[in-house]
Amino acid sequence: MASPPPGFATKLRQMILFENSILRLDYSPSSDILEVGYPDLHDYLLVEIKHSIDILVDTVKHYDVKRVLLDSSRTSIEVNREESRMIAVYLATGMATTRVQKVARLQSPSAFVEHTAEANIDYITQTQSLPYQLQNFTTKEMAIGWLKA
Numbered sequence: 506m507a508s509p510p511p512g513f514a515t516k517l518r519q520m521i522l523f524e525n526s527i528l529r530l531d532y533s534p535s536s537d538i539l540e541v542g543y544p545d546l547h548d549y550l551l552v553e554i555k556h557s558i559d560i561l562v563d564t565v566k567h568y569d570v571k572r573v574l575l576d577s578s579r580t581s582i583e584v585n586r587e588e589s590r591m592i593a594v595y596l597a598t599g600m601a602t603t604r605v606q607k608v609a610r611l612q613s614p615s616a617f618v619e620h621t622a623e624a625n626i627d628y629i630t631q632t633q634s635l636p637y638q639l640q641n642f643t644t645k646e647m648a649i650g651w652l653k654a
Contacts, residue, residue, distance in 0.1 A: 522564050528557040530564055538652055539570045543577040543610075546584045546592060555595055562599035569604060572652040574645070576611045582618055593625035597633060605637045609648035612641050 519540070522530040527550065531540040541561060544554050565573070582589055600608065610626075613619055626639065642648035 522568070523560055525557060527553055528561060530561060532568060532570070536572070536649075536653060537570060538572045538574055538649065539565060539568070540574045540576060543575055543580045545581045546589055548584050548588060551584070551588060551592070554592055558592070558596050558599055561596075562603060565600070565603045565605060571604065571606045573600070573605055573608045574611065574648055574652060575608055576645075577613045577618065577622060578611050580613055580618055581615075582621055586621065586624070589621050590625050590628060593622075594629060594633075597629045597635060601633070601636055607638045607640075607652050609652050610639065610641045611645055611648050612643050 518535060519531045519533050522532050522539075524530070527544045529542050532538075533540070544550070544557065546554065564570075584592075610622070613622070622641075626641075629635070630639075640648075640651055642651065
């Protein structure tokens, strides 16, 4: 009997809680980690992005998720700085209404995306008191390790 392909067992342990053209929520009950792909930011999608963030926050509350992996590694930004900040603040504020304890952000290889994200995170940490820990990581393995610690 042939062995299963790499990653096969890992995929079986995750549940897709929600998926649309903007967001996908993969949950691992055994580790209590919700993996979220940070959406591409386009000005014509801002209303849908905010609605998807509302769904994310409701899902986190419903499943009482404590750890979130926010994957920005494939995110593109096609909005101005203020719109990007608005979405980041909306997400951070929504997550603050949950019982999340840790959010690990997987960085983008794009210098532009990272510069924008760092400015948004700086703004959020200066203007809000987040009830959860937030860390940036360059690899998924490091992020998951920190979330599980």
